[in-house]
Amino acid sequence: MMFLMYSVTKNANMNANSNRNELLVTFKGVKYGAFAGFVATWSISSVIVLTELLLGLNVGAFYSIMGISLGISDVTTATSIAFGLHLIIGTLIGAVFGAIGIRWKKIRMLMLNPYKSSLVGMGAGIILWLVLFLPIALFLVQPAINSITTILAIGSQQAVFSEDVNLTIRNISLVAISFHLVWGAVFGIIVSSLLRIRLFKIKQHYNDIINIDPNIRLVTICDSEGNTIYSRHGEGVKNLLTPEESKKSIQMAMTGWKARSELSHKIGRGRYVIAEYERIKRITMPFGEDYLLYLTTEPQVDHLNIINRIRKLEAGLNYSIS
Numbered sequence: 227m228m229f230l231m232y233s234v235t236k237n238a239n240m241n242a243n244s245n246r247n248e249l250l251v252t253f254k255g256v257k258y259g260a261f262a263g264f265v266a267t268w269s270i271s272s273v274i275v276l277t278e279l280l281l282g283l284n285v286g287a288f289y290s291i292m293g294i295s296l297g298i299s300d301v302t303t304a305t306s307i308a309f310g311l312h313l314i315i316g317t318l319i320g321a322v323f324g325a326i327g328i329r330w331k332k333i334r335m336l337m338l339n340p341y342k343s344s345l346v347g348m349g350a351g352i353i354l355w356l357v358l359f360l361p362i363a364l365f366l367v368q369p370a371i372n373s374i375t376t377i378l379a380i381g382s383q384q385a386v387f388s389e390d391v392n393l394t395i396r397n398i399s400l401v402a403i404s405f406h407l408v409w410g411a412v413f414g415i416i417v418s419s420l421l422r423i424r425l426f427k428i429k430q431h432y433n434d435i436i437n438i439d440p441n442i443r444l445v446t447i448c449d450s451e452g453n454t455i456y457s458r459h460g461e462g463v464k465n466l467l468t469p470e471e472s473k474k475s476i477q478m479a480m481t482g483w484k485a486r487s488e489l490s491h492k493i494g495r496g497r498y499v500i501a502e503y504e505r506i507k508r509i510t511m512p513f514g515e516d517y518l519l520y521l522t523t524e525p526q527v528d529h530l531n532i533i534n535r536i537r538k539l540e541a542g543l544n545y546s547i548s
Contacts (some may be wrong), residue, residue, distance in 0.1 A: 254424075255328025256321045262318015262416035266347075266409045267313050273408055277401055281394075288398055292362075295370040320413055323350055327417065338425070340418045347414025351406035359406065363399045370393075425455070428517070431539050432456045435519070438535050441527040443506060446520040447474055447513060455517070466505060479510045479520050498533055509533065 268409075275287050286305045293304025294512070304370065327333045327346070337343040371392060428447060436445045436458060444465075446457040458466060467475060479499075486496050498511035506522045507529055513519035519536065523529065 244275040252325050255325040257324070259324015259327070259413075259419050260317050261415045261419070262324065264313065264317040265416055266320065267316025269412045270405045270409045271309065273311065273405060277405075278456075281397060281401075283394060287394065291367060291395065291397060291398075294373060295362075295367045316409070317457055319354065321439035323347075323413070324417060330482055334421075337414065338421055339420050340415050340422075343418035344411040345414070346437045347410035347412070347417070348407050349410065350413070351408075351410025352403070353408070355403055358397070359402050361397065363402075386522060393521035398399035428514075429456060431513075432458070434539055435521070435536060436460055439523070439532055441524040442521060442532065443524065444472075444522040448476070448480055448518045448520060476520050477510075479508065480518060483510050500529060511536070 275285055278285055278287050288306040289308040290301050292312075293306075293308035293366045294301070296304070296308070298304035319450065327337055333346060336346055355429060371479075432447055436442060440460070442460050444457070444459050447455045449455060454473075454527065456507060465472065477503075483499065486499070489545065490496065496512070498509060501508040501510075505525060507525055507527060508520070508522050509529060510530070511519050512535065513536070521532075
């Protein structure tokens with residue numbers, strides 16, 4: 227029984243440790259997606275106002291209809307609340323899409339390209355129109371036509387006919403396709419920009435590391451799954467291994483690091499691992515919140531000085547919008 231309890235506890239701790247990086251990556255996706263969703267939703271609000279002017283409608287007609295459908299009897303209040311809910315929902319949907327996109331490797335790779343990311347976002351916008359906007363229009367707005375007609379007439383002090391309101395809703399429902407396409411395109415471009423800024427920061431640190439000491443031979447930055455993001459030899463360095471052997475060496479180091487991390491619930495998180503050979507030293511260590519650093523140096527190098535200077539660089543490698 228004691229052995230069983232120990233095994234369960236050990237497995238739970240190992241799973242918790244292995245999921246930490248996944249949670250950090252997901253949080254990045256949520257934060258980036260929420261920011262992009264907010265900006266995209268605010269952008270299409272401007273498009274909605276422009277569309278209302280082109281269709282000869284009062285500015286705020288879309289939001290007032292939505293607000294009244296929720297049971298709000300004052301036109302101004304209905305417009306304000308519907309606008310606020312639109313921003314909140316758009317931000318939350320952006321957070322969800324951001325988390326999904328960042329965790330799904332194929333989507334994440336597409337989102338690094340602004341053009342492809344905008345196309346992915348537009349596809350998401352069409353899905354939103356189908357599964358969210360249309361049901362709201364059919365099952366929330368349509369049954370409230372009489373209430374909407376009455377409240378709009380009272381608020382404007384003018385005659386308002388249900389046929390006109392019906393026509394307005396149909397027009398808005400059709401034009402809403404373009405609203406959601408715009409939302410998706412803006413969302414995709416912003417997320418792509420944030421991800422590329424993040425990669426640019428990593429590359430800058432990568433250049434800083436290679437220049438710390440002339441005795442550094444190779445610097446490789448990997449993600450939490452061991453995938454190489456950047457890798458470069460120092461200037462004038464002659465590679466001792468073939469490309470295939472170098473790749474195998476990196477994979478072995480990453481596998482070893484993951485294996486040691488399984489014991490972190492007992493001995494703490496790893497700080498670095500040094501392997502010293504006759505012709506090189508190899509250093510493996512965390513870099514930032516979800517990256518691993520693999521570098522090789524000449525055997526005579528002061529590896530502690532290099533490690534300490536690398537740690538100072540980590541301060542600028544946090545997830546942020548700016």
